[in-house]
Amino acid sequence: MNPTPAQHLAKLAHTVARKGLPRDFRDEMAGRVLDLIGNSLAAVPTDAAVAVSAMAESWGGAPQATAISTARRLPAHAAALVNGTLAHSLDFDDTHLPSVLHPSAAVLPAALAVAEAVGASGAALLDAAAIGIEVTCRLGMAGYEPAAHNSIFFDRGLHATAICGTVGAAVAAGMLYGLDEAELASVIGIACSMGSGIIEANRTGGTVKRVHCGWAAHAGVAAADLARHGLTGPPTALEGRFGFLTAFCGDRADADQLTAGLGTRWEARRVFVKPYPCNHFTHAGIDAALRLRSAVVDPGSITALTLGLPAPVVHAIGEPRAAKIRPSSGYHGAFSGPFTVAAALLGGGGLGVSHADFTDAAVRSADRLALAAKVRVIPDAQCTSIFPQQFPAVLTAELADGSSHVERIAVNRGGPENPLTPAELLTKFRINAERVSTPAQAEYIAELTGALPTATDLTTLTAALRDRKAEPMTT
Known part of the structure; x- marks a missing residue:
């Protein structure tokens, strides 16, 4: 047999x-x-x-x-x-x-x-x-x-x-x-x-x-x-x-x-590897929004936004629309295409979008909710043809002066074709670890983890994970 x-x-x-x-x-x-x-x-x-x-x-x-x-x-x-x-x-x-x-x-x-x-x-x-x-x-x-x-x-x-x-x-x-x-x-x-x-x-x-x-x-x-x-x-x-x-x-x-x-x-x-603390389907939209910011597009001048996504993704981060443009909590904001685009245009930190963008307070922000309400989520044929080898997106901003600005993201940041650098990976770790640990503790844990290929056991690393000197931050 x-x-x-x-x-x-x-x-x-x-x-x-x-x-x-x-x-x-x-x-x-x-x-x-x-x-x-x-x-x-x-x-x-x-x-x-x-x-x-x-x-x-x-x-x-x-x-x-x-x-x-x-x-x-x-x-x-x-x-x-x-x-x-x-x-x-x-x-x-x-x-x-x-x-x-x-x-x-x-x-x-x-x-x-x-x-x-x-x-x-x-x-x-x-x-x-x-x-x-x-x-x-x-x-x-x-x-x-x-x-x-x-x-x-x-x-x-x-x-x-x-x-x-x-x-x-x-x-x-x-x-x-x-x-x-x-x-x-x-x-x-x-x-x-x-x-x-x-x-x-x-x-x-x-x-x-x-x-x-x-x-x-x-x-x-x-x-x-x-x-x-x-x-x-x-x-x-x-x-x-x-x-x-x-x-x-x-x-x-x-x-x-x-x-x-x-x-x-x-x-x-x-x-x-994710650079942003939210549903992975939202990441290309975030990258597109960050490019809009880099192009000095004033969020206040935006009259409408269209987020084009692979067809199978639309229902996950775009529907039901009422729930996605007004998330019920910070956690649910992380699963919203409209809200994550608004967060990238108005918030930021970390590697582009941070934990602070997905607190319960952040999803109650009037400015963010107003911008999220301008986002229409639709299927995009080109994105659909790429998915799910990548999670692409195209973001089109209509501006008050009648012009428009388009950003298309075909390759995800953090993947094999566009990996985070060792420095970016360490930055992400520090941002995360320092929510409950001191900077010195975070550095020590990172050092021990990097040495795992030659470590005889995990005793020192696990002891470091149990060593708490900092008070946890609230979300």
Whole structure:
């Protein structure tokens, strides 16, 4: 019998656990860890972090891994839940394209928790994280429909990050637990029964989406732990008649994406780091608005704005219009095309748009709401043809003197074709970390994270994450 996709993925995971990845790949992954830690520190004051942390602490259990928001050690599965919630809470986490999911926020918290619990080296952590992200992205690609330029998960109202990320998190955790190839295949089969998540909150409100990556990380650790204790999963869990792809994508999935070029073509290296703390679909519109500012377009002279987007994106950040031009909270402002354009034209900070632009106070700003109300969101054919290889946008400003100004953004900032520089990545980390840490602490954490490829364990880094001398800022 030929190996199943789960068995192929398990073989890759087991091979990498034994032989390791090249240093440049590990260095890239260390940058992802830095980005994730910064995003997590910045999210410590959020309501979701407070709620999840309180629940996780109430569970009790062995102190195995650091929960960033509590500065305490919790059982590995609970720490993964807390840190995954933090990682995704501000929508500042990275994105894989064209699958349109956020792999690091689900996988890295699980990997960090188990690596700390078992005393793994930094290299082992980075190797496991890379394979977990690879598995997550390949599952997302199996659920991507090229003809429709869209994720099947997304089209069906499912949160691919939470669903695929559970499996990737489980593989990463299983590698760090030292599972063999057969056990890693079972990890995949077990985790396929654990992922879930719907995206209705993007449309009409609620903060549950902030917990999706935390629950995926938590479930991934649990799946690996169950396999470690002898539970088994079906070898055909991914492609089988009643398997993962059929259950979540029907007959539209492409199972070949799970293994095509496995080990040579790395989806894990096709990840886009966000420069702005808001939904990734909004970023090109922000870049276009920032270009308008650079062209010295006075926002007060703007009579109308048209934001052209890929057709599948319009409903996510442009509808319902009433909710998008008047977001109900700072969090929902981060999912609004009209509001993010207004924020870029009137606010700013950080790398162009900052956390301060997505507070509850900011979305009540009369000037921003007035400008957001001038934004009309429409599908644009050229943007649609590019999506989702990129998340493009075209912004047209009509001015009081009768002239117009057009800015078209085809390539996203922070992606492989237009990456953030190391200095920009560090700037983003500092902005995030200094919301709850002193500048000196932030620099120390950044230094330790950069040294992960050669670190013998995570003891010093996790201790630094628990060391709090600054009071958390309010959002």
